[in-house]
Amino acid sequence: MQERANTPAIAALRRRIAQLEGDGPCSREVLPFGIPQLDRKLPGGGLALGCLHEVAGGGNGAVGGAAAACFVAGIAARTQGRVLWCVAQQDLFAPGLEQSGLPPDRVIHVEAGDDRSVLACMEEGLRHGGLGAVVADTARLPMTASRRLHLAAKESGTIGIALRRWRRQSEASDFGQPTAAMTRWRISVLPSAPLPVPGVARPRWLIELIRARAGESLDIELEACDGSGHLGLPADMADGPAAAEDRRRSVSG
Amino acid sequence: MPVTKAQALVPGLTIAPANPRADAEGLERLALWVLQRFSPIVAVDGPDGIVIDSTGADHLHGGEAAMLDALVGRLTFAGVAARAAVADTWGAAHALARWRADPVFIAAAGAAETVLAPLPLEALRLPPALSAGLRELGFACIGDLIGQPRAPLTRRFGPELCRRLDQALGDASEPITPVRPDDMIEARRSFAEPIAAAETIARYIGKLVDALCGTLEERGLGARRLDLLCHRTDSRIQTVRIGLARPVRDPKRLTRLLCDKIETIDPGLGIEIMSLVAPLAEPLAAKQAPSSLIETSEPDLSGLIDTLANRVGAKAVYRFAPVPSDVPERSVCRIPALAEDTGARWPDHWPRPSRLLPRPEPIETMALMPDHPPNWISWRGIRRQVRRADGPERVFGEWWKRDAELAAVRDYFRIEDEAGARFWIFRSGDGEDAATGSHRWFLHGVFG
DSSP states (O other): OHHHHTSHHHHHHHHHHHHHHTOOSSOOOEEOOSOHHHHHHSGGGSEESSSEEEEEEOTTHHHHOHHHHHHHHHHHHTSSSOEEEEESSOOBOHHHHHHTTOOGGGEEEEEOSSHHHHHHHHHHHHHHOOOSEEEEEESOOOHHHHHHHHHHHHHHTOEEEEEEOOSSGGGGGGGGSOOSOSEEEEEEEEOOOOOSSSSOOSOEEEEEEEEETTSOOEEEEEEOOOTTSOOBOOGGGGGOHHHHHHHHHHHHO | OOHHHHHHHSTTOOOOOOOHHHHHHHHHHHHHHHHHHTOSEEEEETTTEEEEEOTTTGGGGTSHHHHHHHHHHHHHHTTOOOOEEEOSSHHHHHHHHHHTOSSEEEOOTTOHHHHHTTSBGGGGOOOHHHHHHHHHTTOOBHHHHHTSOHHHHHHHHOHHHHHHHHHHHTSSOOOOOOOOOTTOEEEEEEEEEEEOOHHHHHHHHHHHHHHHHHHHHHHTEEEEEEEEEEEETTSOEEEEEEEEEEEEOOHHHHHHHHHTTGGGOOOTTOEEEEEEEEEEEEEOOOOOOOOTTTOOOOOOOHHHHHHHHHHHOGGGEEEEEEOSOSSGGGSEEEEETTSOOOOOOOOOSSOOOSEEEEEEEEEEEEEOTTTOOEEEEEETTEEEEEEEEEEEEEEEOOTTTOGGGSSOEEEEEEEEETTOOEEEEEEESOSSOGGGOOOOEEEEEEOO
């Protein structure tokens, strides 16, 4: 698959599509995760800046959104400049975000009250261009709104992340609806690695790239963001992803 | 009451001669302060009150209730015991502030009649002789008057009674003539033909802003508050107020902020006069931009912050900053979005959740006392088996803040269930001594 994706014919086709999309000849800047297994699958070798991305939690995380918030904080931490984080009702705990790499001085929080205002504030932030990243906790993300956000992000080069979070578990099926987002991620919590002593080890996530425009989907098991916003490769991945796959199956089954 | 009698009743009574002129001047100064901070239309409601038209201005403070709290709180802080009420009309608000507010009262829109009914007749701003005469006839409260036929009342007491009643109930208009300081920066435009279309309003906002910015530049000032007053043909005033985080005199930015609010202006049958006022202006000197050779310039976010603050309220745009406290909900405070970087961090030797519940939720558990984590927890109806746990992290009550917290203790645990979900739970109390807490368990946060 990897070889096929790199043939000159495919590359030429990609260039033409990019031209049709109006991106211009220059390639987009990307923000690599620093995990080769992950970056290899993403077009351009990382998360594209100047685009809209979607992140949601899996299982109960679709309502709680705690792991997704840490994942997003890790991405935002690795950008340059301030971060605008829009929510309807504030429940983020700043010390927790700091432990995912995002210090309090860098984040400007906006408590907008409802989803419509959240999206409007996010668009305002994306249009400004002086921010490093714009994050919005939102349940609704209609196609029209997402296209507006994506265009705003494209103009300014700021990365926009819609953190999808629903009131009820049943509403999470909305995540399947098409949007203009560049990538769509689902972050589910996994049991941490056992320690030789009582205690909880570094958190682990199952990171699913459900959809990537001009890229392939994947799922990978990684350790949560550290204090600098970087994800970690679990030690047992040294045996190759296949071994981890087996382990996960045995855990969930 | 003679002074000597009062002195006999209250020992050590402080006596000051009445000075109505100084009182009126003080009230006027207070009105100007309210004008700068709270609303574009403010007038003295003598001898003891201030009337404020808060329409179009309360959004900066996050709604009517928050605005009243802020107003009364700041007045109390300055040593003024104040009571405040919000109602549909001047008359109703006057009555409610004096007879109902404790210290604030908000009447629902359209409910003036029901909230005014139980108030005494004096609340209607009637001359004392008139209310005494009404009392003789057996009228005790405003509710008794509302249902009465008007003609006999007018014949006996004159037009004043029905006028005050209509003003309180909103049947007669009562315009507020706002106070204006002498050196107010203002741009004003009268129209030969009343205007109503949004595009026309936008065009004239642009012209007014240009004129105002010219004046500001002459004086070396930048606006912190801007009021747009639209005088309608039916002698009502529609107002728009915008707040700015830093002094600004950039016409483009100010025009945009004002034009965002055009939809809140109801032009009615047309606007005759538009005036743009800067009630609060601060010095703004020209600054040299940093050279791109030496340092990269920090992007200017004040424009974005202003736009957001005028959309969702100034209190809803903020940053978090650490507070030295072990109690999680007290370890965070909100600071203005454009405040200087504090550089302060939270101590990071214990993991903290990314989402904190607004208040701890009680959970069912089975746990070994005193220092073991629970075997299972049941939260929001779902039972979870605890596989791994970390703790306890003991947090003591802050006895130097509240006496009740002298013995209080919370033991925090970080637990992980079999599916991998990680929670932050605590037990109120140390597990041995009942004085330290109820020994009930709560869930306080969710880890990523």
